[in-house]
Amino acid sequence: MAKKEEKTPAAADAEGKPAGKSKLKLIILIVVGLLLVIGLSVGGAMFFLHKGEKKDDAKTEEHAVAEGEAKPGKQVAIYEVLAPAFVVNFNYKGRQRYMQVSVALMGRNKAELDALHEHMPVLRNNLVMLFSGQDFEALSTPVGKEMLRQQTTASVQALAQKETGKLAVEQVLFTNIVLQ
Incomplete structure (x- = not known):
């Protein structure tokens, strides 16, 4: 007669559980590996992003800007609303x-803006004449408004150069435009 092959409990463990354990171990290794790679990526990015920053012992750059001090190469912007x-x-x-x-004027030197302030009637007259000479249809588009802002900046800078000898205004900004 044919021999029946009987599986002993030790043989069942040898065939069934090790395969399940090896899959579980493989999944755990993959998850741990992914977590390790993500952690190293984040850590490396943080290291390289903060590597270039130089911190002053007394103050950081953010505190200096918050207190109104300028960076060595560029002064803080000053705004004057007309x-x-x-x-x-x-x-x-x-x-x-x-x-x-x-309209708001943006400059970097308070003394130059104050010198231009003496010529405010001429500046306001020039801007009224510039604004009233525009095409209403062109002003309805964002491009038309930006063109007017650039023309206004050029006009104010030309007046500042003529009257004070310096470009007191870096930019002219429109804080509100209403067309009706």
């Missing part, structure tokens, strides 16, 4: 249209 806002009118397609523009 109040009241400019209001100009247009006759567009037979209808009366209006534009209101709030």
Whole structure:
């Protein structure tokens, strides 16, 4: 008769459990390896990002900027708002249209901005004439508004150069534009 092969409990353990244990060990090794790679990546990125920063013993750069001190190469920006806002009118397609523009001047030197402040009536006149000479349809687009801002910056810089001998204004910023 044929011999029946009987599996002993030791043989079942040898065949079934080691295969399950090896899969479990493989999964654990993969997870640990992935965690290790992610940890090293984050750590390396943090190391290289913070490697270039130089910290002063007395103050960090953020504290210096917060206290109003300038970086060695560049001064802190100073803003001067021209109040009241400019209001100009247009006759567009037979209808009366209006534009209101709030303007701020950005400079780096307070003394130069103060020197330009003496010529504010001329500056305001030039800006009213510039604003009222614009095409209303072109001002309805973002490109038209940016072009007007650049023209305004050039006009203010030309006046500052003529009257004070220095470019007191780095940029002219529109803080509000209303077209109606």
